[in-house]
Structure formats: structure tokens, C-alpha cells
Amino acid sequence: MNHSSIESHIKTSHVKRAFSSASGSYDAHAVLQREIADRLLAHLSFTKIQPKRILDIGCGTGYFTRLLRGKFKRAEIVAVDLSEAMVQSTRQGHGRRLPWHGHHHHISGDAAALPLKAEQFDLVCSNLTMQWLSDPQAMLLEMRRVLAPGGLMLFSTFGRRTLAELRQSLASIEPERAGHVLPFPDVMSLGDALMKLPIELPVTDTDLFTLTYPDTISLIRELKGLGASASAIRGRKSGLYGRSLIKKLECEYSDKHRGEDGKIYATFEAIYGQAWYKKTGYEHREGMIPIRAAGDINLHGV
Numbered sequence: 001m002n003h004s005s006i007e008s009h010i011k012t013s014h015v016k017r018a019f020s021s022a023s024g025s026y027d028a029h030a031v032l033q034r035e036i037a038d039r040l041l042a043h044l045s046f047t048k049i050q051p052k053r054i055l056d057i058g059c060g061t062g063y064f065t066r067l068l069r070g071k072f073k074r075a076e077i078v079a080v081d082l083s084e085a086m087v088q089s090t091r092q093g094h095g096r097r098l099p100w101h102g103h104h105h106h107i108s109g110d111a112a113a114l115p116l117k118a119e120q121f122d123l124v125c126s127n128l129t130m131q132w133l134s135d136p137q138a139m140l141l142e143m144r145r146v147l148a149p150g151g152l153m154l155f156s157t158f159g160r161r162t163l164a165e166l167r168q169s170l171a172s173i174e175p176e177r178a179g180h181v182l183p184f185p186d187v188m189s190l191g192d193a194l195m196k197l198p199i200e201l202p203v204t205d206t207d208l209f210t211l212t213y214p215d216t217i218s219l220i221r222e223l224k225g226l227g228a229s230a231s232a233i234r235g236r237k238s239g240l241y242g243r244s245l246i247k248k249l250e251c252e253y254s255d256k257h258r259g260e261d262g263k264i265y266a267t268f269e270a271i272y273g274q275a276w277y278k279k280t281g282y283e284h285r286e287g288m289i290p291i292r293a294a295g296d297i298n299l300h301g302v
Contacts, residue, residue: 030063032209036270037064037127039207040156041071043274049152051075051122052102057111057143057155058082058129062090068125069101075123076102078116084108112138114146122151128270130157131184137193144197144277151277153199159206159269160186165257166219166266172256173248187271199275207270212263216250219266 041064052075056065059079068077081087091106109115111126112133124143130136136157143153162184185193187204194202213219258264 030061032211032268033060033128034063035209036156036207037067039270040064040125040127040154040272041067043154043272044071047152049123051151053121053148054078054123055080055116055121055125055146057114057124057126057139058132059090059106060086060127064125064127065090065104068123069104072102072123074102076105078105078107078121080107080109080111080114080116082108082110112142114142116146118145119148121146122148124151124153126155128156128158130155136185136190137196140193140197144199147277149277149279152274153277154272154274156270156272157190158184159190159271160184161208161267161269164267165253165264169249169253169256172252173245184269185271190271190273194273194275197275198278198280200278202273202275204271204273206272209268209270210265211268212259212261212265214263216253216264217246219253219264220246220249 051072054068054072054075054077056068056077056079059065059081062079065077065079068075079087079090081090087106087108091104107115111129112135124147126139126143130139133139143155147153160183187206191202191204194204213222253264257266
């Protein structure tokens with residue numbers, strides 16, 4: 001992954017502020033995030049893992065945490081998020097714990113510097129958090145650090161093709177504006193990053209989604225409602241969603257990225273990754289399993 005490119009965009013403190021502000025509106029806009037969470041959980045159907053302790057990094061409002069609870073009722077689950085407001089939402093979303101259910105723990109913390117001891121979780125998960133880190137490799141290292149022997153790490157992140165239409169439209173208005181959309185990782189660089197860790201049997205695969213919106217402002221409002229604020233990107237003025245740009249963007253985007261039904265469309269690429277614990281000091285026994293790219297999937301946005 002191109003760390004320098006990503007680091008030049010992300011402000012961790014602003015990411016925290018943006019997602020804290022969006023904690024109340026997040027669920028209303030998170031249709032795609034829930035779909036990707038469901039698909040991430042489905043990856044576990046191909047394993048026989050029965051974890052006793054689970055870590056959910058970047059828990060947000062707790063949707064994926066609750067999916068994990070539904071699948072592994074007896075496991076102890078720790079949910080962590082950079083935003084205290086998101087952690088509180090996850091805590092409130094848990095119902096009354098039944099006697100045969102494992103305990104829940106909720107903490108705030110940075111995914112790149114987890115406030116947790118090493119090798120204590122059998123399953124370390126994260127749904128759509130990695131793209132918001134200035135150094136995704138640091139998050140992968142932390143996931144591996146807290147992974148217990150025999151454990152599995154499983155994650156999803158947005159990929160390089162995400163919001164390609166928005167990037168192209170901004171570039172058409174002013175070439176330098178193309179860089180205002182986050183430089184999401186591509187599947188090959190993410191696979192390479194995984195291979196640098198003491199893990200085995202790494203797998204990466206992708207899904208491509210097409211969401212539709214009545215107009216450009218609806219897309220922008222959804223991104224803002226999810227916490228994808230301009231203030232989280234270094235060098236961006238607060239006017240990313242200003243009236244002047246929105247007007248130009250509406251014309252440019254609608255002209256080139258509008259379907260026959262009259263709605264504009266936006267592409268989102270989800271990358272999934274998983275790998276098993278391997279003791280440090282041993283060479284990889286196997287390389288990456290070939291990438292599977294699923295067909296386009298249409299979902300309707302706001």
C-alpha cells in the first residue's frame with residue numbers, strides 16, 4: 001500500500017470527530033455497510049472456528065458486533081472504536097445479556113495502537129475501518145499482535161474502485177480535486193501487506209457494488225451521514241460540499257454517470273481479507289489464493 005499517499009490525506013483526530021458527529025445519523029445511511037458486514041460474516045461459514053474471545057475493531061454503532069454475538073453466543077466479545085460516541089452506540093445496542101451468553105466489553109482506542117495485550121483473541125475482526133487509517137499496515141500489525149495462537153483475523157475495507165465516478169467528476173471540474181477522494185487500497189497491495197505478517201493461508205477477495213441515487217446531493221449527504229467528512233482529509237477546505245462545487249458537480253456527475261432510470265450511480269468496491277495465526281520465524285507455506293471478483297451487484301441508495 002502507498003502509505004505516504006494515504007498518510008497525506010488522513011487526519012486521525014478529525015476522523016474521530018467526524019464519526020462522533022455522525023453517530024446519530026450513521027445507521028440511517030449504512031445500507032451498504034450492513035450488506036458488507038453480512039458478507040464478511042459469511043466468510044466464517046467456511047471455517048470451523050469456535051472462538052472463546054472475539055475482538056471487533058472499529059465497531060461503529062455495533063451492527064457487526066451484534067452479528068458476531070448471534071453466531072458465537074458463548075464467546076466473550078470486545079468492541080473497540082476510535083469514537084467514544086460510536087462505542088456508546090454499540091453498548092446501547094446490546095440487549096440484556098442472557099446467562100449462557102458471553103460477556104461484552106466496550107472500549108475506545110486507535111486501531112493502529114490497540115490498548116490490549118498481545119495474543120489474547122481467537123478471532124480478530126474489522127468491518128470497513130481500515131480505509132480510515134493513515135497507516136493501514138499498522139492496523140494489520142496490531143490485528144496480528146493481539147491474535148492468539150490458532151486464531152483467525154478477518155476484515156473488510158473499501159477498495160481502489162470505490163467512488164471512481166466522484167473522483168472522475170471532481171477531476172473534470174479541476175484536475176487537482178481528484179485527490180480529494182481517499183486513495184483506497186487495491187486488492188494486490190493489500191495482499192502484499194498481508195504476506196509481510198507472520199500468518200498463513202491468507203485469502204483476499206472482492207465484491208463490486210453499484211448504488212443509485214436520485215441526484216448528486218443525495219450521494220454527498222449519504223457520505224456525510226456516514227462520517228465521510230472533508231474535515232477528515234488533510235489539506236481539504238471545509239468547502240468540499242459548498243454550493244458552488246455542488247452545482248458544478250451536479251452537472252458533471254449527472255452528465256456522465258446517470259443511468260437510463262434517471263438516477264446517478266456510484267461504484268463501491270469491498271475487499272475482504274483473512275489469515276490464520278502463524279508463529280513468528282517461519283516462512284509462508286503457501287502464497288495467496290487466487291482473487292475472486294464477484295459480478296456487479298445493484299443496491300439502491302437514498
